Amino acid sequence: MDASAARPFEGGTAQQMKRLLVLAFVSAIVATSCGSLGVLGGPSIKVGLVTDVGGLNDKSFNALANQGRLDAQSQLSVTTSVTESKKQEDYVPNLTTYAQQSYDLVIGVGFLMTNSVWKVAKQFPNVKFAIIDGAPANDKGDTENLPNVANLFFKEQEAGYLVGVIAGLMAKNKVGKATHNTVCSMGGIPIPPVDRYIAGYQDAVKTVNPSATILNGYSNDFVDQAKGKEVGLNHISKNCDILFQVAGGSGLGYIAAAKEKGVYAIGVDADQKDAAPGTVITSALKRVNKAVFDTVKAVKDGKFTAGDNFFSAANDGVGYGTLDPVVPSDIKSAADQALADIKSGKIKPKDTVQVKG
């Protein structure tokens, strides 16, 4: 079985090498199975993370989820591992493999996996699952909650609101290069998590700076930087001097446009200050790492909750990232005040986009 792929190629030296390889494989299998016996003794739980096709180096979603996994591994002494999905075809088998190996918790990253998690979770009622940014969806595409699946959602509008306060006040006070009182944003595809960010952002700008001009656009893509840049240059030509991107990789092009034209940008999901230092004034943070960590901890403590779990300002699930030195301290105080007000429930950022175009 082990060398079946090579079997029909029978040849002198090849055959000998094959025998050697088989021998090596067999001894290795024996060696690894002995090694894993030691791990089985511990009381700790096992957690498997399955990335979407973005992979571990996306500097965003998957990378943050993996960070949460590593934090959980070191701080909660649980056993974890990660599988990168290369194709959409891989989601179901990757989730299934963890479930078959009796993992206690299997986490799927991203809304692309809603149907795959539904499929697999139904087959393994004793394994707990979690989806970042999604709820299990049946084959018809309808949400169908399962008793063993936690849906990890974020209140993106709160993160959007915080950076909106910063952008709105920067424009109002004409800080640095923000001279046109025009703030803009660009989404990838108009799906709910993207639009919630933009809704909160616009809500804040309208609140702190009602006279500001607000523009919004979509790159219709989450990967292609060129498309993001095109929207960015278009926005800048219409006097935008603060550009908030909600478009993953495509948004990096939006930031690049801001850098090229010497205006400001705001990052998303992860702290993107390194994408263009001096251009990125802050980032709207979605702490996927915290969601992963908290879910692992909940499973370990026997407090796992199926169904919708929200990560918001109240539980530090969202926030704003590193501020560039150009942002004055009074604007930072305003953002911190907004954060406190959101936590206390005094401010409830809107979650529907008002300025679409």
Add this chain to the structure above:
Amino acid sequence: MTATAAPSPTGPATAPSVRQPTSQWAQGPAIPVISVLAALVLGAVFVAISGKNPIEAYAALLLGAFGSPYDISETLVIAVPLTLAGLSVAVAFRTGLFNIGAQGQLLVGALAAGWTGSQFPDLPGVVLLPLTLLSGVLGGAAYGGVAGWLKATRGVNEVITTIMQNYFIVFVMHWLLQDGPMSAPNALGTPASSPIGAGAMLPIIIPNEIVPLSRLHAGILLAVLAVVVFWFLLWRTSLGYELRAVGLGARAAAQAGIDPPRRMVLVMAIAGGFAGLAGMIQVSGLFHRVYDGFSTGFGFDAIAVALLGKNSPVGITLAALLFAAFQRGGTIMQSNASISSHLVDIVEAIVLFVIAAETIVRAIASRRGTPAEAL
């Protein structure tokens, strides 16, 4: 590779014998086997450099691909589209054309099959499944045929056109599924088509009692059938003889009364048909709807599959199985042995490199006048 295989009018006029499949097969396997072994050894060096144990890595790879009935069935699920796309590349190769467009043809096949399957969801399976299959094959064939037609009538290099076609269909697919005519109102948060009817689905062929959760569907039978068709077409029909004759020397073939341009259109359509079938199978067998951005990369891995398999039916099947085992085993290796699944990409790249090097060596040898075997 392209330079030596392209059937330009100035190509090799002295064509080797067309009747040589068996002898070629007999002397073929040595190089692929050596290239795979060399790649595994070099891959092991990379693993060792990154501070891990290569034997542990390969053991995890092997167990991931074949360690349990479920793993084997998953490996076969990947091997199906790889084999079909490999046939697509190989049939063009045999005629001296370089089909880089298997990926695009696969997506067209998937879209066509998905459209038919979701448009008439209430038709009974005996009608809908053949219709869906036909849509996939014809969709891919039409798309491939365009590249062949441009080559035959305008002399446009098929490498360029098929690459452009790959990009083109990605964007068309994006539009169709996101807000175009095929987009489903309720699509799981990602651009996708409506689900296909139950009659358009390929059944799972392994009962749940034998291999729980197996996704292995009847598409594997279609793939096996396609391999037989490929062999029969090329080596048991006069058309196949003509195609191979064009591949070995277009000028010589023309002298013998074969019309190379017409054969080019036909063979690119056949190539597209194989790839289109792969796309149809992914829709009917696995997803039951068309997702934007699915099946990435099969058409490109297929080039490696065809090269490693020496464009022969048995070789392609084995190479597809090997690459499928790499892909399936690679993900398990990452989760169970904490070794990046990109090791598999490295190994695949080295396999290709060694095979390409062989081609270069032969080309140099033939230039020096040493008798070189036909590629």
